[in-house]
Amino acid sequence: LLLAHELRDALADDQFELYFQPQLVHPGVVMGAEVLLRWRHPARGLLGPYEFIDFAEESGMIVAIGEQVLRKACRQLALWQQQPARAQLELSVNISARQFRQRDFVQVVQGILKETQIDASALKLELTESMLVDDFDHVVSKMQQLQLHGIRFALDDFGTGYSSLVYLKRLPLYQLKIDRGFIDDLLRDENEQAIVRTIILLGQTLGLEVLAEGVENAGQLKALLQLGCYHYQGFHFAKPLPLAEFEQFLQQHL
Ligand code: G
Ligand code: G
Ligand code: MN
Ligand code: NA
Numbered sequence: 001l002l003l004a005h006e007l008r009d010a011l012a013d014d015q016f017e018l019y020f021q022p023q024l025v026h027p028g029v030v031m032g033a034e035v036l037l038r039w040r041h042p043a044r045g046l047l048g049p050y051e052f053i054d055f056a057e058e059s060g061m062i063v064a065i066g067e068q069v070l071r072k073a074c075r076q077l078a079l080w081q082q083q084p085a086r087a088q089l090e091l092s093v094n095i096s097a098r099q100f101r102q103r104d105f106v107q108v109v110q111g112i113l114k115e116t117q118i119d120a121s122a123l124k125l126e127l128t129e130s131m132l133v134d135d136f137d138h139v140v141s142k143m144q145q146l147q148l149h150g151i152r153f154a155l156d157d158f159g160t161g162y163s164s165l166v167y168l169k170r171l172p173l174y175q176l177k178i179d180r181g182f183i184d185d186l187l188r189d190e191n192e193q194a195i196v197r198t199i200i201l202l203g204q205t206l207g208l209e210v211l212a213e214g215v216e217n218a219g220q221l222k223a224l225l226q227l228g229c230y231h232y233q234g235f236h237f238a239k240p241l242p243l244a245e246f247e248q249f250l251q252q253h254l
Contacts, residue, residue: 002051002052002055004059004061006041007052007055007056007059007061007065008061010039010041011061011064011065011068013042015039015040015041015042016037016038016039016040016065016068016069016072017037017038017039017040017242018035018036018037018038018069018072018073018076018243019035019036019037019038019240019241019242019246020033020034020035020036020091020240020241020242020243020246021033021034021036021233021238021239021240021241022233022237022238022241022246022249022253023090023092023211023231023232023233024231024232024233024237024253025230025231026225026230026231026232028253029253030089030249030250030253031089031090031231032089032090032091032092032122033089033090033091033092033246034091034092034093034094034126034233034240035069035073035091035092035093035094036049036094036240037049037053037065037069037094038240039051039052053096057096057097057098060098062096062098062099063096063098063099063102066095066096066099067099067108067112069093069094070093070108070109070112071112071115071116073091073093073123074112074113074115074116074118074123075116076091076243077089077091077116077118077119077122077123078116078117078118080122081118081119081122085254086250088122089122089250090122090123090124091122091123091124092124092125092126092154093123093124093125093126094126094156095125095126095127095131097128097130097131100127100131100139100142101131101134105142106142106145106146109146109151110146110149113149119150120149120150120151121150121151121152123150123151123152124151124152124153124154124174124175125146125151125152125153125154126153126154126155126156126177127153127154127155127156128155128156128157128161129155129157129158129160129161129162129163130161132155132163132167132171133162133167136167136170139171140170140171140172143171143172144172147172152174152175153171153172153173153174153175154173154174154175154176154177154211155168155171155173155175155176155177156177157177157179158176158177158178158179158199159178159179159181159182159195159199160179160181165202168202168206169206173206173208174208174209175208175209175210175211175231176199176202176203176208176209176210176211177211177212177213178196178199178200178210178211178212178213178229179213179214180212180213180214180234181214182195182196182199183196183212183213183214183215183216183220183224183234184214184216186220186223186224187219187220187223193223193227196212196224196227196229197227200227200228200229201228204228209231210229210231211229211231211232211233212224212229212231212232212233212234213232213233213234214233214234214235215232215233215234215235215236215237216234216235216236217236218236220234220236221236
C-alpha cells in the first residue's frame with residue numbers, strides 16, 4: 001500500500017530516476033530515448049511506473065513528479081548539448097493528463113527551459129489521445145505556445161483511443177507512436193497488419209513521423225520497414241536503461 005507521504009519523501013529525497021529507452025531510425029541510428037520513470041524505493045527496491053503512477057495521478061502528486069522528470073530530462077539534454085558527439089540527442093518525455101491540464105503547465109515548462117538553457121527542439125512531449133478530447137482549443141493553444149520554443153509533440157499509444165481525424169489534423173503534432181499492442185500481433189494477424197498499415201499511411205498523409213513502439217524481433221522490424229515505418233523502439237534494440245548503460249549503448253551504435 002502506497003501512502004501520499006511516501007511520494008512526497010521520494011521527491012524530497014531524490015528517489016526518482018530516469019531510465020532511457022533508445023529510439024532509432026532506420027538503418028539503426030540512435031535518435032535519442034524515451035524517458036521512463038523509476039522509483040528507487042528505500043525498502044522495496046526499484047519500482048516501475050505501474051506500481052505508483054496511478055496512485056500519483058489520483059493523489060495529484062504526479063504534477064510535482066512530472067515537473068521533476070521534465071527538469072531532470074532537460075538537465076540531461078543540457079549536458080549532452082555541450083558534447084559534440086551527443087549534441088543531437090533527443091528526449092521524449094511522457095506527460096500525464098493531470099500535469100498537462102494544470103493552468104500553469106506552459107509557464108512551468110518555460111521556466112525549466114530558461115533554467116537549463118537547452119535547445120528545446122531536442123525535447124519531445126508525449127501526450128495521449130484521452131487528454132486531447134477535453135477543451136480542445138485550450139489544448140491546441142498550450143501546444144502552440146510550447147511549439148514556439150521548438151518543443152515537439154508525440155501522440156503516445158496511438159490507435160488505442162478515440163481521436164477523430166478532424167482533431168488529429170488540427171493538433172500541432174510531430175510524431176505518432178503506434179501502440180505496442182498492434183506491433184505484438186503484426187506477424188500473426190492480418191487485421192493488426194491492416195491497422196498498422198493504415199496508421200502509417202495516416203501519419204504520412206498528415207506529414208507526421210511515425211514511430212513503432214514495442215518492436216521485439218527482427219520479423220516485426222522487417223514488416224514495419226516494408227510498411228514504410230522507419231522509426232522504432234523496443235526490446236529488440238534495448239529495454240529502458242539507466243543513464244550509464246544508455247551512454248554505453250550509444251557508443252556501440254555510432
Ligand atoms: O517504464 P515502463 O517502461 O514500464 O512505463 C510504463 C508506462 O508508465 C509508460 O507507458 C508511460 O506511459 C508511463 N510513464 C513512464 N514514465 C513516466 C513519466 O515520467 N511520467 C508519466 N506521466 N508517465 C510515465
Ligand atoms: O509510454 P508507454 O506507455 O508507451 O511506455 C512504454 C512502455 O513499454 C514501458 O513500460 C516500456 O518498458 C515498455 N516497453 C518498451 N519496449 C517494449 C517492448 O519491446 N515490449 C514490451 N512488451 N514492452 C516494451
Ligand atoms: Mn510513452
Ligand atoms: Na506508448
